[in-house]
Amino acid sequence: xxxxxxxxxxxxxxxxxxxxxxxxxxxxxxxxxxxxxxxxxxxxxxxxxxxxxxxxxxxxxxxxxxxxxxxxxxxxxxxxxxxxxxxxxxxxxxxxxxxxxxxx
Numbered sequence: 001x002x003x004x005x006x007x008x009x010x011x012x013x014x015x016x017x018x019x020x021x022x023x024x025x026x027x028x029x030x031x032x033x034x035x036x037x038x039x040x041x042x043x044x045x046x047x048x049x050x051x052x053x054x055x056x057x058x059x060x061x062x063x064x065x066x067x068x069x070x071x072x073x074x075x076x077x078x079x080x081x082x083x084x085x086x087x088x089x090x091x092x093x094x095x096x097x098x099x100x101x102x103x104x
Contacts (some may be wrong), residue, residue: 011040015049022053044073048091053093064099 019034032051037043047070054063074082074092082088 011037011043013067015041015046017042018046018053019049021050022056027053027057042073044070044077045088047073047086048095051095052091055098060099063095065100067095 007090014033014037018030018037021030021033023026025053030053031050034053035047037046038050049064051066054060054066070092
């Protein structure tokens with residue numbers, strides 16, 4: 001929280017706060033923190049983590065929308081970037097199988 005107060009324009013601080021709030025089961029504030037992070041930096045990693053948080057909390061409609069936005073970003077990345085993070089690929093594959101979107 002201190003980082004967000006001291007550096008309100010640093011998107012990673014909001015994304016990290018969102019992860020923390022999600023793990024503390026504070027879904028509403030986690031979503032607000034993700035929205036702020038994405039407002040500051042439309043980062044595909046932030047978007048994927050937001051999708052996972054929504055999915056894990058049963059908000060399938062918003063998870064599907066966030067995943068659609070993630071996929072649009074993902075498809076614009078070069079192949080090297082797409083293949084550089086095994087965890088992102090694993091999460092993306094799992095979401096593709098349950099949300100049924102994307103080009104695989």
